[in-house]
Amino acid sequence: MLAKTFAGVLLGLPLSMALVSLAIWLWPHSESVVIPMLVLFFPVWIGIMAATFLFRSGPRAWAWLAAANAGAFAALFLAKHMLPGL
Template sequence: MPAAPAEPIRPDWVSKTLAGLLLGLSLAFTASALLMTQLRGMPLAVSGQLAMWLVPPVWLGVLSSVYFFRNGLRAWAWLLGANAAALGLWWWLRQGGAA
């Protein structure tokens, strides 16, 4: 039985990579800011370290998961939506929405 022909590499890997790099970084920063809103009672030395060390795992997780999107446009759209939702939640929490 002949092997199935290999599917060519899709040309949208650049757009997926850029989406993961740029929007993933902003999502990681926003996740860090969201964590800081919840750690107000903790000393700054501890909460700052927790928030700082949250950025690389979130960023790399997003960057590695963008290749599961069907195309680059979907990656940009979903990550823009995730960023908008996270920033909206952060803004709401900063305004005292959870208190």
């Protein structure tokens, strides 16, 4: 139980940052949605932390969240380098 909690807290934070950043970057006319998306950051993080308790074990939670972080940051990197943005 403690491993799932730490996975949600420690890996959920960068995952929610990457997801919100990706949403801001991909949104058309993103200047107008920066503040609402930043407010949305905390519910996304809480949702990720809550979802970690659905995994069978702590190592599975760490593995899936690490893979999700890698995928989200890769998508953000590609979006920033391939698409016009802010």
